[in-house]
Structures are given as C-alpha cells and as structure tokens.
Amino acid sequence: MPFYDLKCPKCGNEFNIMAKMSDRENNLINCPHCGSNQLDTVFKSVNIIQSKKSKDECPNRHVCGGCCNH
Numbered sequence: 001m002p003f004y005d006l007k008c009p010k011c012g013n014e015f016n017i018m019a020k021m022s023d024r025e026n027n028l029i030n031c032p033h034c035g036s037n038q039l040d041t042v043f044k045s046v047n048i049i050q051s052k053k054s055k056d057e058c059p060n061r062h063v064c065g066g067c068c069n070h
C-alpha cells in the first residue's frame, strides 16, 4: 500500500498515512485529529530542491550538463 502525505484543510493537521488507493479515491481516509475525510494531498518539494542543488554542484556539468548528479 502506498503512503500518503495528507493535510486536513478543516483543522490544518498534516499527517502521513498508509492506505489503499481505493480508500484514497473513495475518501475513506479520515483525519486522525477531527475525523474529516475532506483531505488534500501534500506535495513535498524537498526532493525537487535537492536534485536541483546536486545538479548545480556537479563538477563536470560543463561536460555532462549536470545529468550525472555527482
């Protein structure tokens, strides 16, 4: 089962939960704080920032264009 990073717009609670995709699609996941099932998916930007940083720091980027991620 996949993990979901979810945020409850009702009470502002953010939480990580493992649930079936069918549960997510059918709004069967409830906020553990207030019980609401109207939840937003949180898209973490951490991975995007890290990959961009390593690209800038690539010592061979004049050769490889930063694609080697070293």
Ligand SMILES: [Zn+2]
Binding pocket: 008, 009, 010, 011, 012, 013, 031, 032, 033, 034, 035, 036
């Ligand atoms: Zn809530």
